[in-house]
Amino acid sequence: MSKVGDALAGFGVTFKAMLHKPITEQYPEKPGPVAPRYHGRHQLNRYADGLEKCIGCELCAWACPADAIFVEGADNTAEQRFSPGERYGRVYQINYLRCIGCGLCIEACPTRALTMTNDYEMADDNRADLIYGKDKLLAPLTADMTAPPHAMAEGSTDEDYYRGNIRADGLARPSEATR
Numbered sequence: 001m002s003k004v005g006d007a008l009a010g011f012g013v014t015f016k017a018m019l020h021k022p023i024t025e026q027y028p029e030k031p032g033p034v035a036p037r038y039h040g041r042h043q044l045n046r047y048a049d050g051l052e053k054c055i056g057c058e059l060c061a062w063a064c065p066a067d068a069i070f071v072e073g074a075d076n077t078a079e080q081r082f083s084p085g086e087r088y089g090r091v092y093q094i095n096y097l098r099c100i101g102c103g104l105c106i107e108a109c110p111t112r113a114l115t116m117t118n119d120y121e122m123a124d125d126n127r128a129d130l131i132y133g134k135d136k137l138l139a140p141l142t143a144d145m146t147a148p149p150h151a152m153a154e155g156s157t158d159e160d161y162y163r164g165n166i167r168a169d170g171l172a173r174p175s176e177a178t179r
């Protein structure tokens, strides 16, 4: 193509762009949508009665290629129960200066305690505040949940929790159980 032809082709691209409606994201006033399966901030989930799903096993921390997770488990006791079974995650931290959003940690979690949300607004102006603890990661209590520590549902075993047989008001009858 001649130099004049090149120039006309170039101006053609410019001219077409001038006719397009501008795409302007009004961020942060109107944060844009993300894909439904976007890997954003993590969440530590609860059972329907409020007990925590995390059992402090550290599998997520071992699976993390960026060494971004720190877990310190502790024993549940009869008086102080935070999760079904023997152990709970006493300390749980994710360092978002390291996290690459790969999701390997949530794949490793045996109780589906750890999932990822669509929240991507995690910028800050200092390093310390980008290490999230349970105060930021734990799912909020809903109106029908009871804040731990508290006992497991009457007549239930830890297996009932893992199998999804627990409702906010106690152990579900077999016909009501969901997985």
Ligand code: SF4
Pocket (backbone or CB within 6 Å): 063, 064, 065, 066, 067, 068, 069, 094, 098, 099, 100, 101, 102, 103, 104, 105, 106
């Ligand atoms: S998403 Fe990946 S990098 Fe981030 S904490 Fe999980 S395993 Fe580590």
Ligand code: SF4
Pocket (backbone or CB within 6 Å): 053, 054, 055, 056, 057, 058, 059, 060, 061, 071, 089, 108, 109, 110, 111, 112, 113, 114
């Ligand atoms: S989030 Fe899951 S994998 Fe990580 S310590 Fe808790 S139970 Fe284990």
